[in-house]
Amino acid sequence: MKELCALAGSYSAAAALIQEETRRPLSVDAIKSWTCDPTAKRARTCPDWAIEVLERRFR
Template identity: 50%
Template sequence: MNNRDKLAALLKRANITRAEAAQYIAEETKRPCSWRAVQSWLADSALPSARECPDWAVTNLTAKLKRLKLIA
């Protein structure tokens, strides 16, 4: 499973929006993260706006969601 799929699965499991995911990533990393960044990470790789989802985004979102008890 690639990071794009992992990120999509996290959003679905926690039932959060892309904007909420961006907010949680920003809170966890103490760096800005926009919903557009999350959108580009989730975009189909054939699209020109698609970007590869970085490991740190998945790791930090997972940590935040666990701390908030939105995922196990």
């Protein structure tokens, strides 16, 4: 996911692309929780649909 966010240019750009595709609200904090150290308290598992959206855009 970090690599895909880098391709988007920033976490906010990645969130905007995902929101545009899915028509679901998505915060930058959610993106950060998906890409932070897995042992951090804020860490969350990134949903497959979010990765798929960015992969379709950049690959």
